[in-house]
Amino acid sequence: MNRVPRILWTVATARRRGPVAPGEVAVLPLRVLPNDIDFAWHMNNGVYFTMADLGRIDLAIRSGWGLAQVRRRVAPVVMQETMTFRSSLQPLQAYELHTVIAGWDRVSVFFEQRFVADGQVSAQTLVRMRFLQRGKGVDTDRLWPMLGMTPPPSHVPEWAKGWxxxxxxPSPREDAPAGPPPFWG
Structure with missing residues (x-):
């Protein structure tokens, strides 16, 4: 996977795409590269999540709060993510990744991201992130002032509120031994 070159490209070209205000959609133009495809000859499902990372990096830089994250030493970490696929992205196909803050709750920020090809949604993801400072969670009532931004209205989908x-x-500070299946019980 070519993550590092793509991250560097995203960072280096973010300002060229223009500023994005809180609540606005950041659009990142991308293309399916040969090393993005799998044996079914379309973009691999894991690559979608990697590209979604790029979209959030692009949004953070273009909105200005990415620099505030670095200055305040606030690091975003993914808590949960889900992806719904509608149609495949083919080798060398151009597409856009649309990223927006969907909302937040007391401890996390939700990002909605859409993979759009030829004006049609190909896949959509919802990502729930927690922001950490010195390894401890920063609640959103402290996060927004730390990042120097007024948060946009929160539109967390109803189904995601109890996600x-x-x-x-269990918390990383608690024991979580691996046991026999079923795992969800």
């Missing part, structure tokens, strides 16, 4: 309840894992 973590059924899939929550």
């Amino acid at each position: 973590g309840d059924g899939t929550r894992l």
